[in-house]
Amino acid sequence: MHKTLSTLFIGAASVCASFHLSAHEYMFTYSKLYSQMKSNASEGHDDVKIAFFFVNAQNKNLCPINKAWMEKEQHYERLKVSENHELLVPIDSNLRQANPLVFVDTPQELRCDFSMVVMTKQSLQGRVTANEMARILPQMQTLLEDLGGMFASWFTPEVKGLTFEFTDISSGEVVLSEGHSVPITNGKAQVLLSQLQGGYLTLPAETSRVLPYLPDAD
Incomplete structure (x- = not known):
């Protein structure tokens, strides 16, 4: 059974757009996806x-993708899916x-x-400095506002930190250089740039995703 997603939208408060469909097969038009991801080709957010x-609608874990493809009349192309x-x-x-x-x-x-979602292009591991985080946050802010349209800067919450997601660990802590730590709960930890106090944090494992942290949207 096919379900067509005719519109896409950004929920700035949750940093993602979501729809629920009961079938295991989903169908989109390429142009709708292109309208959102075209910002990836623009300058100003290299990271x-x-x-x-x-x-997963129940536990919010990422669902595996069995197969993905594009088709148009007699043309067919398989799409790739990353390890995460x-x-x-x-x-x-041209595809558009x-x-x-x-x-x-x-x-x-x-x-x-x-x-x-808006996320870093590369996974992070080991030490992440305040300077690195300070470089990433405004790039995330720009992407979120680009997705929201002309007046998005008026209502998009400020990105004040990063949400680190892990696949290999569900609990533990992210250690900050000034002596404190941030707990990892259900494989996620949220760290404000201000908490680093110009120092750094140490991740216990490689991240699966790094997303914006919008404390004012909670």
Whole structure:
């Protein structure tokens, strides 16, 4: 059973857009996805990007993607999926004009929501300095405001830190150089730039995703 997602939107407070469909197969038009991810091709955010995932509606874990592809009449192209379950869609103006359909299959037994997020292009591990975080945060802010449209800067909450997500660990702590620590709960830890006090933090494992932290949106 196919469900068509005719519109995409950004929920600034949750840093993602989500829809619930009961079937395990999802269908999009390429042009709708392109309208959101085209910002990835613009300048000014070398360290961050817009990314597409599917999230378990019950526990909010990432859903695995069994298969993803594009098709238009007799043309067919398989899409890649990263190790952390990101749907990798090429940015191509010719594809936008052709506007193929994009299909995604997730496990039948899972109820998954489509999720669009702003995140770092690279995973992080080991030591992350205040200077590194200070470089990333305004890039995330710019992407969020670009996605929100002309007046987004008026209502988009300020990105004040980073949310670190881990696959290999569900609990523990992120240690700060000034002696404090931030707990990891359900595989996530949120750290404000101000907490580093110009120092650094140490991650206990490599991240699976690094997302904005918007404390004013909570």
